[in-house]
Amino acid sequence: MSPKSTKLHHRNLPLLLLQARERVISHFRPILNAHGITEQQWRIVRVLYEEPWLEPREIVELCRISSPSMAGVLARMQELGLVTRRRIDHDQRRVRVALTPRARAMAARMAPGIEATYRRIERRIGRPFSAHLQQLLDRLLATLETHGAGAAPEHHGGRARREPRRPATRTTGGQEL
Amino acid sequence: MSPKSTKLHHRNLPLLLLQARERVISHFRPILNAHGITEQQWRIVRVLYEEPWLEPREIVELCRISSPSMAGVLARMQELGLVTRRRIDHDQRRVRVALTPRARAMAARMAPGIEATYRRIERRIGRPFSAHLQQLLDRLLATLETHGAGAAPEHHGGRARREPRRPATRTTGGQEL
């Protein structure tokens, strides 16, 4: 069984990517901490900074934050007064998420530091190298598809086998969340 | 104030690296799930698979898992019968962590699938591209230093301002953890 060796020859690529990401983000973390927001919150602020408003599923896609996490993150951000959430009139499932003026002002205050940090990183690793790295990562994302995407949605028509929960009835009629 | 623009011109590089990592790891997740272990647990199994034993701080370094997380992860892995932990005789602070035979056998069973997945990924993105990407990431890690490393340890000589906790006295004398 030569093709079934029990040894691991390849490097741990996910770990390598994780290390790279942590190395880069370590330069930004002080800025985020100084403004009291988390990584994920900043990603959301950043995409909403460019658009008047977005829907949760769009933010999920743009920020790579899972839908279950998004619920908690947005709730906390609303609690902090960073975002507003309201139902879309013609479709009561959907929600419009927008930055508050306070969050928009905070993003404006953070932008110079963020940009300066990028320039510092580029000065360190070289602008061409930075561009090259981004190009390779883009190509990786374009070439390698997500495993399990496009697979069967696995419609679960079976009965629930868990103890029932509190229904948490949606505030029918109230636009505010 | 031309250098203090409130706009964000650079791409979100940490997000790009996160996307790349998630894309790659999505191909391995089914294997991990099938064997009932998490990403981090696999990283630990993998490094311990090559060495007879390691100390927690070494695993922290090799697997990029923070020290506080490591405590919980190792405790769960010990509970699952994947690792053993015992104090080092001549230094009661330090701990030796080793894989159990059971974990070693599991790693051996997983190895073929892991390797096959790497080969599949390389077939998709191209072996040269894969090598090139790894080279760039290595160079990034070699060039860009961690921000905040080597800074002042900030000796905290002040009084504790929190309510006292249960001391959780270390089992003085007992090697078993």
Add this chain to the structure above:
DNA sequence: GGTAATTCACTAACAGATTAGCAAACCGCT
């Protein structure tokens, strides 16, 4: 040799990721 500084592993509290699942709202069709 005794005290201060450091190292090491750990706990606590909170935010977020992952997996599983679920109800309400919408849509297409009859």
Add this chain to the structure above:
DNA sequence: AGCGGTTTGCTAATCTGTTAGTGAATTACC
């Protein structure tokens, strides 16, 4: 109108990341 199927945002449970800080053991230094 009514029904099956889909979309959307959400909850629950468990695990991990981050920050702050602690006790015990060891080391450095006078």
